[in-house]
Amino acid sequence: MLKNNLEEVRRNMEAAAVRCGRSIDEVTLIAVSKTKPVEMIQEVYDLGVRDFGENKVQELVDKYDRLPHDIRWHLIGHLQTNKVKYIIDKAYLIHSVDSLKLAKEISKEAVKRGICVNVLIEVNVAGEESKYGFSPDEVVDAVREIAQLPSIYIKGLMTVAPYVAVDEENRQFFIKIKQLTVDIMQKNIDNVSMDFISMGMSGDYEVAIEEGATYIRVGTSIFGERNYNIK
Ligand SMILES: *Cc1c(COP(=O)(O)O)cnc(C)c1O
Numbered sequence: 001m002l003k004n005n006l007e008e009v010r011r012n013m014e015a016a017a018v019r020c021g022r023s024i025d026e027v028t029l030i031a032v033s034k035t036k037p038v039e040m041i042q043e044v045y046d047l048g049v050r051d052f053g054e055n056k057v058q059e060l061v062d063k064y065d066r067l068p069h070d071i072r073w074h075l076i077g078h079l080q081t082n083k084v085k086y087i088i089d090k091a092y093l094i095h096s097v098d099s100l101k102l103a104k105e106i107s108k109e110a111v112k113r114g115i116c117v118n119v120l121i122e123v124n125v126a127g128e129e130s131k132y133g134f135s136p137d138e139v140v141d142a143v144r145e146i147a148q149l150p151s152i153y154i155k156g157l158m159t160v161a162p163y164v165a166v167d168e169e170n171r172q173f174f175i176k177i178k179q180l181t182v183d184i185m186q187k188n189i190d191n192v193s194m195d196f197i198s199m200g201m202s203g204d205y206e207v208a209i210e211e212g213a214t215y216i217r218v219g220t221s222i223f224g225e226r227n228y229n230i231k
Contacts, residue, residue: 001224002040002043002044002047002222002223003047005221005222005223005224006031006044006047006049006222008221009029009205009218009221009222010029012205012206013027013029013205013206013209013216015206016205016206016207016209016210017209019210020209020210020211022209026214027209027213027214027215027216028051028214028215028216029049029051029216029218030051030052030053030074030076030198030215030216030217030218031044031049031051031052031053031218031219031222031223032052032053032054032055032076032201032217032218032219032222032223033052033053033054033063033219033223034053034054034055034056034059034077034219034226035059035226035227035228036223036226038063038066038067040223041063041067042067044222044223045067045068045071050070050071050072051071051072051074051092051215052071052072052073052074053073053074053075053076053095053217053219054073054074054075054076054077055075055076055077055078056077057075057079057080057083057086057087058086060073060075060087060090060091061086061087061090064090072092072093073090073091073092074091074092074093074094074095074215074217075087075091075093075094075095075096076095076096076158076198076217077096078096078098078132079094079096079097079102081101081102081105084102084105084106084109085109088106088109088110088113088115088117089113089115092118093118093119093120093155093196094106094117094118094119094120095119095120095122095158095198095215095217096120096122096132096133096158097119097120097121097122097146097154098121098122098124098132098133098134100142100145100146103119103145103146103149103152104149106119106152107149107150107151107152110150110151110152111150111151115151116151116152116153117151117152117153118153118155119146119152119153119154119155120154120155120156120157120158120196120198121134121139121142121143121146121154121156121157121158122134122157122158122159122160123135123136123139123157123158123159123177123180124159125159125161125173125176125177126161126162126173128162131160133158133159133160136176136180139157139180139184140180140183140184140187143184143189143192144187144189147189147190147191147192153191153192153193154191154192154193155193155194155195155196156181156193156194156195156196156197156198156214157177157180157181157184157194157196157197157198158197158198158199158215159173159174159177159198159199160201161173161174161199161200161201161204161208163203164203164204167203167204167206167207168207170204170207170208171207171210171211173199174199174200174204174207174208174210174211174212174213175211177197177199177211177212178197178211178212181194181197181212182194195214196214196215197212197213197214197215198213198214198215198216198217199211199213199215199216200213200216200217200218201216201217201218201219202218202219202220202221205217205218205221
């Protein structure tokens with residue numbers, strides 16, 4: 001099942017890249033393994049995937065210890081400041097920097113340990129009440145402020161688009177995020193690159209690729225539905 005699912009996702013990724021004239025090498029698939037057991041993750045790893053996404057600190061830390069160490073773990077969920085210390089040396093990329101307070105804590109912890117931490121800035125592109133992230137209007141100022149903190153490096157933007165029945169409805173939001181990265185790049189802010197755009201999930205990753213995603217975060221289409229009750 002996992003093999004077929006993964007093959008289908010890879011075929012769809014490839015087709016989306018071809019449709020918009022991009023190279024598939026520009027797009028990295030993150031297999032979102034939250035709530036899924038290590039045995040399933042190992043199976044997907046054995047099929048060649050090295051990038052996995054988790055949204056909870058404790059779960060990422062547990063899995064980190066039990067799985068191969070060449071996995072790149074992406075933290076994609078809201079991060080509380082008091083948990084930064086547990087994750088900072090385990091996450092390859094923190095996608096979900098959604099406040100200045102969090103950025104300051106990451107910076108402080110990185111300085112303390114003498115490491116550099118790469119992050120993406122989360123944008124609440126549709127202005128949804130229920131979602132974390134800076135509004136599109138705030139993001140440039142936020143990037144400017146965070147860029148001045150030591151040992152934290154902004155590498156791009158991330159968004160969680162609305163849950164929609166038809167993926168086309170999210171195209172406008174993906175276009176908006178891409179445009180924001182272009183705007184920010186043009187400002188030439190020190191220590192800031194916009195190399196990565198993390199957007200697109202099971203329901204809309206093809207449209208996200210067409211509009212410039214470099215990381216797509218796909219859970220259900222690889223691992224199947226999540227059952228939160230038996231966790
Ligand atoms: C769960 C999750 C995903 C994956 O969602 P699917 O619809 O299962 O592909 C992607 N991004 C974030 C931030 C998530 O929490």
